[in-house]
Amino acid sequence: xxxxxxxxxxxxxxxxxxxxxxxxxxxxxxxxxxxxxxxxxxxxxxxxxxxxxxxxxxxxxxxxxxxxxxxxxxxxxxxxxxxxxxxxxxxxxxxxxxxxxxxxxxxxxxxxxxxxxxxxxxxxxxxxxxxxxxxxxxxxxxxxxxxxxxxxxxxxxxxxxxxxxxxxxxxxxxxxxxxxxxxxxxxxxxxxxxxxxxxxxxxxxxxxxxxxxxxxxxxxxxxxxxxxxxxxxxxxxxxxxxxxxxxxxxxxxxxxxxxxxxxxxxxxxxxxxxxxxxxxxxxxxxxxxxxxxxxxxxxxxxxxxxxxxxxxxxxxx
Amino acid sequence: xxxxxxxxxxxxxxxxxxxxxxxxxxxxxxxxxxxxxxxxxxxxxxxxxxxxxxxxxxxxxxxxxxxxxxxxxxxxxxxxxxxxxxxxxxxxxxxxxxxxxxxxxxxxxxxxxxxxxxxxxxxxxxxxxxxxxxxxxxxxxxxxxxxxxxxxxxxxxxxxxxxxxxxxxxxxxxxxxxxxxxxxxxxxxxxxxxxxxxxxxxxxxxxxxxxxxxxxxxxxxxxxxxxxxxxxxxxxxxxxxxxxxxxxxxxxxxxxxxxxxxxxxxxxxxxxxxxxxxxxxxxxxxxxxxxxxxxxxxxxxxxxxxxxxxxxxxxxx
Numbered sequence: 001x002x003x004x005x006x007x008x009x010x011x012x013x014x015x016x017x018x019x020x021x022x023x024x025x026x027x028x029x030x031x032x033x034x035x036x037x038x039x040x041x042x043x044x045x046x047x048x049x050x051x052x053x054x055x056x057x058x059x060x061x062x063x064x065x066x067x068x069x070x071x072x073x074x075x076x077x078x079x080x081x082x083x084x085x086x087x088x089x090x091x092x093x094x095x096x097x098x099x100x101x102x103x104x105x106x107x108x109x110x111x112x113x114x115x116x117x118x119x120x121x122x123x124x125x126x127x128x129x130x131x132x133x134x135x136x137x138x139x140x141x142x143x144x145x146x147x148x149x150x151x152x153x154x155x156x157x158x159x160x161x162x163x164x165x166x167x168x169x170x171x172x173x174x175x176x177x178x179x180x181x182x183x184x185x186x187x188x189x190x191x192x193x194x195x196x197x198x199x200x201x202x203x204x205x206x207x208x209x210x211x212x213x214x215x216x217x218x219x220x221x222x223x224x225x226x227x228x229x230x231x232x233x234x235x236x237x238x239x240x241x242x243x244x245x246x247x248x249x250x251x252x253x254x255x256x257x258x259x260x261x262x263x264x265x266x267x268x269x270x271x272x273x274x275x276x277x278x279x280x281x282x283x284x285x286x287x288x289x290x291x292x293x294x295x296x297x298x299x300x301x302x303x304x305x306x307x308x309x310x311x312x313x314x315x316x317x
Numbered sequence: 318x319x320x321x322x323x324x325x326x327x328x329x330x331x332x333x334x335x336x337x338x339x340x341x342x343x344x345x346x347x348x349x350x351x352x353x354x355x356x357x358x359x360x361x362x363x364x365x366x367x368x369x370x371x372x373x374x375x376x377x378x379x380x381x382x383x384x385x386x387x388x389x390x391x392x393x394x395x396x397x398x399x400x401x402x403x404x405x406x407x408x409x410x411x412x413x414x415x416x417x418x419x420x421x422x423x424x425x426x427x428x429x430x431x432x433x434x435x436x437x438x439x440x441x442x443x444x445x446x447x448x449x450x451x452x453x454x455x456x457x458x459x460x461x462x463x464x465x466x467x468x469x470x471x472x473x474x475x476x477x478x479x480x481x482x483x484x485x486x487x488x489x490x491x492x493x494x495x496x497x498x499x500x501x502x503x504x505x506x507x508x509x510x511x512x513x514x515x516x517x518x519x520x521x522x523x524x525x526x527x528x529x530x531x532x533x534x535x536x537x538x539x540x541x542x543x544x545x546x547x548x549x550x551x552x553x554x555x556x557x558x559x560x561x562x563x564x565x566x567x568x569x570x571x572x573x574x575x576x577x578x579x580x581x582x583x584x585x586x587x588x589x590x591x592x593x594x595x596x597x598x599x600x601x602x603x604x605x606x607x608x609x610x611x612x613x614x615x616x617x618x619x620x621x622x623x624x625x626x627x628x629x630x631x632x633x634x
Binding site for chain 1: 376377378379380382383385392395427441443446496498515520533536546547549550557558559560569574577584585587608613614627632633634
């Protein structure tokens with residue numbers, strides 16, 4: 001028997017595309033079930049009616065913070081797989097279309113395909129979702145939507161990847177009750193020789209200057225490679241913070257486990273949010289040519305080191 | 318002569334509300350000028366046609382990452398004021414309205430006022446922006462929009478603050494060429510005995526485990542209080558990261574300046590993104606009752622310390 005995957009609907013959203021991909025990649029995952037909001041996804045997982053798929057991070061917009069906060073707050077829910085989806089819009093039309101005079105999509109979709117719209121001099125019709133644009137399309141309209149929508153709504157592909165910029169990508173987490181997460185991870189550990197990544201949330205109960213550096217010292221002495229780190233206000237408690245870190249390691253590795261134990265012994269709060277097989281990621285050295293405009297960098301042989309330049313860039317005078 | 322403030326239009330956006338507030342608070346700030354996108358705002362500041370107002374951080378959605386990336390990349394632009402705006406929607410109608418049967422707003426606005434819509438059984442009409450909803454309103458429609466829109470579009474307020482949840486707040490930065498930033502900060506330092514906050518971007522050119530902890534050690538030894546910290550991929554260079562930190566201090570304070578100099582001497586890249594008068598913020602101690610559900614915390618006297626519990630919450634077995 002397979003486990004249903006609950007995702008943020010409507011059908012044909014990018015999250016639906018991620019859920020279909022998860023269903024293909026994970027043996028026990030079955031049908032995809034659209035939910036009206038993220039709370040309903042966490043409820044479905046918490047009540048053991050299935051697993052969930054939530055957007056986690058986008059390479060342009062950053063973390064999907066409401067989902068991150070929901071996972072920190074959730075009881076007995078964790079992630080065990082991470083799925084990436086390229087953000088790409090196809091221009092879809094009805095098979096019986098006549099002259100095409102208007103274009104429909106969620107305002108985000110419209111904003112990402114301005115070149116395509118301007119070239120064709122189309123009237124713009126915002127919709128509540130890209131899927132709604134496909135569902136309600138007339139014979140004079142073009143809908144902008146993820147490629148999965150052509151099949152779902154029986155539309156023809158007029159043009160593929162019509163967004164202004166390519167390279168947009170959103171990462172999703174597949175969520176399950178924590179027992180299921182351990183079963184899934186055990187199975188991978190038994191059959192494959194895979195490396196893992198982990199996302200861990202920390203709340204430091206002893207506050208004051210240096211507490212964050214102390215935490216990071218513990219993690220450094222454990223030799224852990226951290227690939228992302230952010231602070232987040234604790235919901236409803238202004239002035240208090242949690243820290244969310246992503247590591248190139250699994251929490252059962254001895255040095256990682258020892259580091260977590262040390263943080264706990266110190267009296268702080270720890271929760272593992274997700275453990276999943278390691279993704280291939282480039283790890284290039286940073287070179288001076290990659291640096292943003294402005295700023296100060298002392299190895300730079302040009303005029304960057306003069307006092308005027310550093311006063312301007314650092315505002316430290 | 319006053320300096321125009323360029324903000325992300327259309328008129329009546331939350332950014333417009335922030336720009337009006339900035340214009341009221343900052344002596345030299347003058348008229349508010351709507352721009353079609355954030356690039357146009359940075360262009361206006363870079364070409365010395367005025368100052369800019371950009372959304373920076375929201376207490377629900379987190380950082381406005383595209384704006385953060387744009388400020389890191391911008392040449393000769395920095396922030397010198399931080400303005401908070403409560404995210405609140407009013408229900409606006411035409412003075413000559415008849416029976417009200419539909420409600421119009423950007424899909425984000427519609428999603429934040431579901432209770433108000435459901436209570437009145439209204440048909441939902443998504444628009445490209447909340448301002449567009451006000452501009453194009455018919456006599457049977459209600460528009461959901463920031464309160465500033467009633468005046469701008471000559472509409473009557475049917476109900477105030479109709480959003481499902483209150484407490485949403487977005488913080489904005491006021492941007493200027495760096496010379497102007499220094500002039501503005503000098504003036505505040507001369508006339509008021511104000512504390513300051515700073516936002517600084519770091520790129521570590523020597524990579525490897527522990528580099529981040531090394532950076533934070535330098536900041537800790539300087540006694541600096543950090544209120545926010547995030548890592549961000551460097552745009553167009555997958556696998557490389559910048560770190561953005563917010564401090565309760567000004568970069569001209571001797572210990573902060575010494576810490577920045579030490580980071581520079583180490584060969585890393587530094588850029589001050591903004592310096593502005595300190596906001597009042599609560600700074601409560603974290604207590605166990607504030608903690609999210611689940612997770613592990615050793616001082617907790619209940620069953621939290623048993624092996625089963627920690628195995629489940631940390632996934633470390």
